[in-house]
Amino acid sequence: MPKQQTTVTEVAEALRERIVAGDFGQYGRLPPAIDLANQFHVSRDTINRALKLLQAEGYLESRGESKRGVVISRSRVRIQGITARFDLELQKLGLVSTESNIDEPALVPAPSHIARALGVTEGTPVVRRFRKQGAEQGDTIIPYRLAENFYPTALVDEAILDQIRKDERFDVLLAIREKHRKAPVRVHEDVIGRLPTSQERQLLNITPQTPVLEVSRVNYAEDDTVIMVNKIIFVANLFVLSYDYPTGHWKN
Template structure:
C-alpha cells in the first residue's frame, strides 16, 4: 500500500481490532516490529499508526514498557481566540476548573526570554507561574514573563495582585498607559521530558502542546512573553478565527 496512506489504513485496522475487544483496556499490544511484519510495512509506518492512536486516546505509551490500550478518551477543549486568548494566562474561558498562580519579582531574565522581550539577559522581570486544574488534575501550565522596566512601581506590577489582579495583560497594561495591539502564538507538538511530565502529572514521553506567546505594545515593544504547555491526553487546543470589523 502507498507509504503516505499505509499508516492510516493500519491505524483503522488496529482501531477496529481494539473496538472488537481483541485487546481490552490495560492490555499490552504487540511490538511495532510485529505489526510491521503483519501488515508488510516498515517499522516507522507501524510506529506512525500507533502514534496516531495514542493521539486519539486509544493507546498509551509507557516509557521502557511498551504500548497499552487505554480506550477512547474525552478531552476538554481550550479555546484560543482574539478575546479568549488574551483574557488570562491560557484562556480563562475553559471552565470547570481552577487556576493556581505564583509570582516572583526581580527575577533575572534568562537569555531565551531576554531575546523574546528585547531586553538584556539578566534584566529584572516578574515571572508568574500558572497551573490550570480540572477535577484536581493539571491540564495546562503557563510561565509568563514581564519586564519590570514596563511595570515597576505601578499598581499592576504583579499580575495576580492589586486592583487588576487576573484582568489579563491587555487591561493591566492599559491601566498604566501601555496599549497592547497584538500577540503572536507559536504552537508546537512535543513529548514530555521528566520536568514537563512532573508539572502536568503525566508520563515521560506523553504528547504535549507547547505554545510560545508574546504580547506587543503599539510602539512594537514586547511587554509579555509566556511558555504554555497543555497535556494532550487531557485537552485539545482550538484556535478560533473571526472575520469582519
C-alpha cells in the same frame, strides 16, 4: 491450532471502543486491572501497558496515588489558538476553571531568549509568573496546561507584582492597560509538538509518551512594545488549536 495470545494493542483497541461508546460514562471509572485481566484472559502487565497507551492517547488518566489503579476518561477541550483569558474559555465550555502558582511570582534574571524577545540585555530583571491551569471534574482537579509568563519591569512594577502574588487569578494585562494604556493588539506564536519533560509530566499528571504542544508567544502593543512573552504547555491530545486566517493568495 492454539489460540494466539491477545496483545496490548488488541486490549487497547477493545477498551478504546468501549470508552468511545460511553460504556464507562463520560468521566467514568474503569474496573480494577485485575478484573480487566480476567475479562480479556491476559496478564495484569498487559492490561497496565494497554492503559498506559490509552493514557498517552488522552482517553484515560490516573487520578494519583490516593486512588491508585483508577483511570478516568476525560473529554477533549476545543480551545482557540489565541485567547485573551483561558479561564473564560473554559467557562464557555461549562467547566469550572482552576489556577495555581507553581512558583511564587518574582523578579528573575531574564534568560537569553526572553531578553531577546523583550529587547533587553540578558540577565536584566523581569517579572516571572508560572502557573498550572485546569478545570474541576467532580471532586478532582484536572490540569490542562502550564503557563510561564514574563513581563518587563517598565510595565509591571512592585505594586503590580504584589497583586500578582496575592491573587492567582489577577489579570496582569488589564493592570498594564489601566496603568500604562498599553494592551496586546498583535501576537506572534511559534508552536511545536514534543514529548514532555519530567517536570511537565509530574505537574500535568501525564505519561512519558503523552505529547505536549509548546506554544511560545510574544505579545505586542500598538506601538510595538512587547508587553508579555510567555510559553504555554498544552496536553496535546486534550486540545484542538483553532485558527482563522485570510487566504488572499488565490484572490482575483
